[in-house]
Amino acid sequence: MSSTETLPRDLLVAVDIGGTFTDITLQDAATGEAWTAKTPSTPADPSQAFLTGVKLVLDTAGRAADGIGRVLHGTTVATNLILEGKGATTALITTAGFRHVLEIGRQDIPRSANLYSWIKPARPVPPAHVFEVAERIAADGSVLVALDEDSLQRAIAACRAIGVQAVAVCLLHAFTNPAHEQRVAAALRAALPDIAVTASTEVLPVVREYERSLAAILNAQVMPAVSTYVGRLEARLAEEKIAAPLLLMKSNGGVAGAAAIRRAPAVTALSGPAAGVVGARAIAAAAGFPDIITVDIGGTSADICLMKSGEISLTQKGKVGDWPLPLPMVDMVTIGAGGGSLARVTPAGALAVGPQSAGATPGPACYGRGGRQATVTDAHVVLGHLPPSLLGGRMQLDVAAAAQALEENAATPLGLSLEAAARGILAIADSNMVGAVRVVSVERGHDPRDFALVPFGGAGPLHGCALADLLGIRTVLVPSSPGVLCAQGLLAADLKAEFSRSLHNAAAPALEAIDAAYAGLEAEALAWFAEEEVPDAARATRRMALLRYAGQGGELAVAWAGDMPATASGFAAQHRALYGFDLPDAAVELVTLRLEATGALAGRITTTLPEGKGAQPVGQHAVRFPDGEQQAALYDRTTLGAGDRFAGPAIVTQLDATTLVPPGWMGEMHGSGALILRRKPTGGEDR
Numbered sequence: 001m002s003s004t005e006t007l008p009r010d011l012l013v014a015v016d017i018g019g020t021f022t023d024i025t026l027q028d029a030a031t032g033e034a035w036t037a038k039t040p041s042t043p044a045d046p047s048q049a050f051l052t053g054v055k056l057v058l059d060t061a062g063r064a065a066d067g068i069g070r071v072l073h074g075t076t077v078a079t080n081l082i083l084e085g086k087g088a089t090t091a092l093i094t095t096a097g098f099r100h101v102l103e104i105g106r107q108d109i110p111r112s113a114n115l116y117s118w119i120k121p122a123r124p125v126p127p128a129h130v131f132e133v134a135e136r137i138a139a140d141g142s143v144l145v146a147l148d149e150d151s152l153q154r155a156i157a158a159c160r161a162i163g164v165q166a167v168a169v170c171l172l173h174a175f176t177n178p179a180h181e182q183r184v185a186a187a188l189r190a191a192l193p194d195i196a197v198t199a200s201t202e203v204l205p206v207v208r209e210y211e212r213s214l215a216a217i218l219n220a221q222v223m224p225a226v227s228t229y230v231g232r233l234e235a236r237l238a239e240e241k242i243a244a245p246l247l248l249m250k251s252n253g254g255v256a257g258a259a260a261i262r263r264a265p266a267v268t269a270l271s272g273p274a275a276g277v278v279g280a281r282a283i284a285a286a287a288g289f290p291d292i293i294t295v296d297i298g299g300t301s302a303d304i305c306l307m308k309s310g311e312i313s314l315t316q317k318g319k320v321g322d323w324p325l326p327l328p329m330v331d332m333v334t335i336g337a338g339g340g341s342l343a344r345v346t347p348a349g350a351l352a353v354g355p356q357s358a359g360a361t362p363g364p365a366c367y368g369r370g371g372r373q374a375t376v377t378d379a380h381v382v383l384g385h386l387p388p389s390l391l392g393g394r395m396q397l398d399v400a401a402a403a404q405a406l407e408e409n410a411a412t413p414l415g416l417s418l419e420a421a422a423r424g425i426l427a428i429a430d431s432n433m434v435g436a437v438r439v440v441s442v443e444r445g446h447d448p449r450d451f452a453l454v455p456f457g458g459a460g461p462l463h464g465c466a467l468a469d470l471l472g473i474r475t476v477l478v479p480s481s482p483g484v485l486c487a488q489g490l491l492a493a494d495l496k497a498e499f500s501r502s503l504h505n506a507a508a509p510a511l512e513a514i515d516a517a518y519a520g521l522e523a524e525a526l527a528w529f530a531e532e533e534v535p536d537a538a539r540a541t542r543r544m545a546l547l548r549y550a551g552q553g554g555e556l557a558v559a560w561a562g563d564m565p566a567t568a569s570g571f572a573a574q575h576r577a578l579y580g581f582d583l584p585d586a587a588v589e590l591v592t593l594r595l596e597a598t599g600a601l602a603g604r605i606t607t608t609l610p611e612g613k614g615a616q617p618v619g620q621h622a623v624r625f626p627d628g629e630q631q632a633a634l635y636d637r638t639t640l641g642a643g644d645r646f647a648g649p650a651i652v653t654q655l656d657a658t659t660l661v662p663p664g665w666m667g668e669m670h671g672s673g674a675l676i677l678r679r680k681p682t683g684g685e686d687r
Contacts, residue, residue, distance in 0.1 A: 014490035023484035024053035072490035087221030088165035141176035168216035196223035226265035251329035254496020273303035279489025286672035339459035365405035378402035456482035461659035480673035483656025495599030534599035612641025
């Protein structure tokens with residue numbers, strides 16, 4: 001993939017499909033001018049909303065489709081398939097004697113489960129669909145038992161007999177010597193050409209056979225549907241005469257071409273939220289805030305991430321639903337809290353909010369699409385936090401329907417006033433999100449008061465100041481287009497891939513073996529650079545090492561410093577910051593090497609805001625705050641310029657989101673286009 005300057009067409013279009021809305025951003029790479037649009041998602045066929053959104057933003061900009069030079073996309077297709085268990089029927093082929101690795105799993109029990117009644121969820125592949133082949137690779141890569149071809153043919157015949165649509169292959173210690181696994185995968189592809197095949201070493205060539213098996217299985221399960229979806233997108237783009245490369249967002253915060261995604265679709269499992277984090281980093285950096293906590297609140301979920309010094313941390317301890325997916329992904333916490341989260345009274349008589357959502361259809365009651373259950377958005381409407389219409393006037397809100405939904409589903413059953421019920425719904429939603437913020441901050445050795453809060457997503461700016469008050473944060477940074485930041489983040493993303501390899505001698509790895517392993521990873525990165533057509537000047541790699549103290553069950557990723565003593569020192573410092581202590585006398589083990597490869601695309605999403613002429617409200621709107629009803633000034637964000645200031649209570653409206661500024665908060669427009677909200681200091685504050 002070449003850089004923006006060498007593209008024959010200057011328009012870049014980014015599409016992020018969420019549970020409720022599809023967000024689209026179009027940018028002229030030559031001038032930086034950008035246009036945004038939102039359209040309801042179409043869960044039955046996401047590609048319909050994709051194309052509808054592209055047409056809508058082109059019409060808004062007055063541009064032609066043949067001017068598009070790059071199409072970027074964040075997709076939840078793989079995520080939804082995994083969460084809903086609707087992937088392809090899959091078999092697993094493993095080493096003889098290890099048929100029950102999936103069933104055994106790990107010893108941990110979910111924190112929210114009852115220790116004495118938790119039932120292990122059904123595995124994504126049942127034991128009846130697990131087949132063994134006779135072979136054995138030792139931990140050092142030597143062959144203990146040669147691959148038995150007869151057992152391989154029996155396994156292939158069994159897969160054919162049960163009619164599976166996909167097969168995953170995970171053989172013991174294949175990460176040190178993939179020869180047997182490659183032979184099994186090749187035989188499967190030759191004998192069963194119509195099924196999807198994934199070898200574990202193709203997606204996760206690292207230690208721990210349970211996690212490696214799951215990665216291969218989940219990748220195989222979503223491969224047919226994702227390949228079909230990507231093919232449908234390419235066909236729809238061709239129909240509209242858009243002859244531009246399609247790049248899809250990965251969970252690691254980078255993008256990759258369609259061919260790479262077809263091979264390893266599991267890497268897109270958290271692509272949408274990852275794009276939002278990339279966009280938030282760019283917006284915050286332009287405004288001078290390197291230390292931020294991002295809160296992406298959409299219709300269904302809230303995704304929270306912490307960045308220190310502008311660094312997006314990756315984790316290999318991520319989960320999708322019930323399953324660990326140790327592929328490198330942006331380190332974030334996701335909870336079921338969004339504008340569409342349903343409020344209900346539990347059998348015990350308590351008010352609960354989420355994780356169930358009204359989704360795109362029928363949506364919140366105030367959308368007027370037939371929804372009758374109370375949602376977080378309906379609570380905002382009842383309290384006056386939202387103006388009478390959304391999407392630039394294209395969607396009128398039904399205040400009466402919102403009030404009725406809250407009355408029937410919360411106020412009357414609990415014996416509360418309508419206002420108290422609405423305030424209770426928002427308090428619960430905010431509390432749930434504060435808990436998630438503490439997971440990425442306090443539980444990892446960070447004081448949230450040292451960070452700026454960056455709320456985005458369609459509902460994020462409505463909650464930003466309330467969350468900041470609960471956390472003691474004094475600065476809230478609202479991006480210029482918060483409702484479509486996940487789409488904008490795609491424009492700021494670079495091509496990115498990770499290549500990993502575990503060492504069999506973690507306790508005493510030789511420097512020569514480490515250098516040789518990194519050389520092998522760099523060869524893989526060079527092949528990837530060539531496939532993605534990354535120019536030499538745009539290529540960059542970074543060596544990382546995953547270390548642990550002897551006896552620990554998990555590793556920490558640190559930059560490789562060139563030798564073990566220096567790298568171990570960095571590991572000890574990170575361990576101290578995360579856990580409050582280190583173990584100077586304990587042996588440090590180097591478990592896995594990772595090479596992070598980046599192909600710069602020179603994308604940008606910030607612009608220079610013209611100087612303001614003073615903030616002038618366009619009207620007033622009655623808002624019910626805890627201290628009583630007040631008239632909030634209404635501001636149209638498109639009329640605000642750099643340096644414009646205003647005081648709360650206020651509501652700032654724009655096409656893609658609404659920002660609530662409570663009493664006691666001040667707003668100022670930054671030259672980068674960001675809206676900076678600061679809490680007025682009080683006499684009792686000491687920070």
